[in-house]
Amino acid sequence: MTQKHPRAAELPEIFARVTGLLLTEPVVDRAVANLAQAAHQSLAGSAGAGGTLIDAQGRPTSTASTNSLVQEADRLQYELGDGPCLSAWASARAVRVDDLRVEQRWPEWSAAAARLGLLSCISVPLLVPDVTGHGGPEPIGAMKVYSDQPYAFDEHSEEVLSLLAGSAALILANLQARERAATLSEALKGALHSRSVIDLAKGVLMERLHVTERSALQVMITRARAQGVLLSGVAQGILDQTEIDRTP
Template structure:
């Protein structure tokens, strides 16, 4: 066994516990946004000497979601998107971990580093959230003392981000499935309502299905509302007549 392998055994054990907690928490959440808050909180608990943590993702439509442990992390993250520079953007674009040992001497993103330092932050590590060929966004941790986030911390963040990416991708998939299911139920309900309305008109006027549909379309054209609204009005009128 290599000398450094035994050093990482406690880390592997610790992370396995964290990953188990993360899985249980994420699977109980309803939205991606709330899941991101949980990942950020667990990252803060897990990463040694971290003073704040957060997660940012961009979905397939370009919408950005973020979860963070405190206001400073939120502001540091927002500054990256505002200025168009910073370690999270670099980690996402390059699909690799980016470490900033000291914001006071950082030259790659001077505008962002200076602004983040004014928030009381002194060091940062960002890791991409990569699931297969997709890069979902980035996980970031901050420290308030320069040099606190070393190579070992980078290793921890990298391992944490790899697992977090899989879990966030799963939550995204679940959320899309729920949304599609809701839309399908609404579509089916609307179709059933229109069919009922056609039946009412067919019975009331002694006409065929095509003629009944034509009457509904005509009412829509006369400003009666959407097809669903017109159908609802017809069905409601039939219910009132029966009372």
């Protein structure tokens, strides 16, 4: 089957477009969606594409598809725990399937995907350098392109998709790290706020009941257990009631 691939002169333009799309997205999910769309547009014969970030246990943490067929094919992989996308991630190598009707590496998934009308596919890992320097690149996910024709992709397709993945992986990893840091920061702010609320409520009870700090804390703990709520919730309730009592 004759393929029309991007000419060598077109590849830098493709990479620049993908990098630009990812760098303008502050959210991982939208960046993965842009990557999926770029992969779909970059390979002739594509019936759809997807991108997935995968954690160390093989669970997808962020996934995007260009259409419902790809979404269903990917869902089946995650449900079965088997398929070319997961294999590309686990092996850190490109995986190509020429005809899903006869593919035996993942027989259950292949048969189901063929029934959807997908007959060939190619998956490549998203690789980032090992910062420890003790191992090879670390796969953080995979991107894949499907076709409704057999033998739609070849070695050049693998090369193009691998190059796209290489230009995208580090950006996606940095976006992931930034989102995790932001989540941690919000959690820390919440913890500090809760601690402050508890300390203030203790002071209110110490003054109101003429008890020690330890006794005030015990009163709050007892209320929290009786009401089935968090200690910070009891503390906030005490402060709210104090504010009400002070209102003329």
